[in-house]
Amino acid sequence: MGLLVIHMRSDIQKMIWENKVCVMATVAGGAPHCSLMSYATNNDCCEIYMATLKDTKKYRNLMANPSVSLLIDTREAGPAGKTRALTVTGVVQTVNNDQKLAEIRKTLLKKHPDLKNFFSNPDTQIIVIKATALQLLSNVTDSYFEQLT
Numbered sequence: 001m002g003l004l005v006i007h008m009r010s011d012i013q014k015m016i017w018e019n020k021v022c023v024m025a026t027v028a029g030g031a032p033h034c035s036l037m038s039y040a041t042n043n044d045c046c047e048i049y050m051a052t053l054k055d056t057k058k059y060r061n062l063m064a065n066p067s068v069s070l071l072i073d074t075r076e077a078g079p080a081g082k083t084r085a086l087t088v089t090g091v092v093q094t095v096n097n098d099q100k101l102a103e104i105r106k107t108l109l110k111k112h113p114d115l116k117n118f119f120s121n122p123d124t125q126i127i128v129i130k131a132t133a134l135q136l137l138s139n140v141t142d143s144y145f146e147q148l149t
Helices: 010-018 057-064 098-111 113-120
Strands: 003-005 021-028 031-038 047-053 067-073 084-093 124-138 142-148
Touching: 010 084, 010 124, 021 057, 031 047, 031 057, 047 057, 047 084, 047 098, 047 113, 098 113, 098 124, 113 124
Parallel strands: 003 142
Antiparallel strands: 021 031, 021 067, 047 124, 067 084, 084 124, 124 142
């Protein structure tokens, strides 16, 4: 059983904060589906923000099953053999507050200014993932697990 914590370890938070893309795994009908996603976060990195078009397999999967897994890694940032991989387990949450949605769009746009047109497309849906668990793998064999509250 993993350690129950309120706040994540600072090195994990830094890894989430400094990266811009992740792989998101969704499941529907027992079949997994992976998507490369741009993301941003709130200040404590416990909410991860993304956007997708509504008419996509990933969005349909999320509506059928809100459980997701994200993979964030350091393949490009570090030397060979020093790769760190972080699995974030979470649940998609619906945001119906227009002010909150505007703040999330602003956060996404700040981190990904090249996606301005995509974020403003009326067919684009904002996704908020509430992180519930983290598993950090360092140097192939060193693993650390945190259950978040």
